[in-house]
Amino acid sequence: MKTRILAYLAGLGFIALGVRGIVAEVPVARWAAWFAGAAILHDGVLVPAVLLAGLVTGLVPAGNRRIARAALVIAACVTAVAIPLVLGYGRRADEPSRLPLPYGRNLAIVLAVIAATAVCAAVARAVIVRRSVRDGARHGGATRAPRPSEKERRR
Numbered sequence: 001m002k003t004r005i006l007a008y009l010a011g012l013g014f015i016a017l018g019v020r021g022i023v024a025e026v027p028v029a030r031w032a033a034w035f036a037g038a039a040i041l042h043d044g045v046l047v048p049a050v051l052l053a054g055l056v057t058g059l060v061p062a063g064n065r066r067i068a069r070a071a072l073v074i075a076a077c078v079t080a081v082a083i084p085l086v087l088g089y090g091r092r093a094d095e096p097s098r099l100p101l102p103y104g105r106n107l108a109i110v111l112a113v114i115a116a117t118a119v120c121a122a123v124a125r126a127v128i129v130r131r132s133v134r135d136g137a138r139h140g141g142a143t144r145a146p147r148p149s150e151k152e153r154r155r
Contacts, residue, residue: 049076063129064122071118075111082107 022031053072060068084090085103092098 063125067118067121067125071114075114078110078114079107082110 053069057065057068057072082103085099085101086107088099088103090099
C-alpha cells in the first residue's frame with residue numbers, strides 16, 4: 001500500500017514538473033494550438049479509424065478476431081512512431097546524414113512482417129483446432145456420441 005502511494009506521489013510530482021515546464025517555457029497560443037490539434041486529431045482521425053477497424057474486424061471469423069485486432073494495434077503503434085520519420089520531419093538538405101534512410105520503405109517492410117506474422121498465427125490456430133477436433137473424435141473427446149440409454153442397452 002505504501003509503495004503504491006509513493007508511486008502515485010512520484011507520478012503527481014512528474015506531472016507537476018511537466019505542467020510547470022509548459023507554463024514557464026511554452027507560449028499559451030502554441031500550447032492551445034497543440035491541444036486543439038491533438039483533440040481534432042483524436043476525435044477526427046483516431047476515433048473513426050478505431051471504429052472502422054472494429055467494424056472490419058467484426059467480419060473476421062470469431063476465432064481469428066483477436067489475432068487481427070492485435071496485428072492492427074501493433075501496426076498502428078509502429079506507424080504512429082514512424083510517421084515523423086516517414087514524412088521527413090527534421091530532414092535538411094544541407095545535412096544529408098540527418099534521417100538518411102528510406103523510412104517509408106522500411107515501415108512498409110515492418111508492416112508486412114506484422115501482417116505475415118498474423119497470418120501465420122491464424123494458420124497455426126486453424127491447424128491446432130483441426131488437430132484437436134480430429135484427436136477428440138478418435139479418443140472419445142467432445143465429439144463422441146451420447147451413451148445409450150438403459151432401455152437401449154437391454155436389447
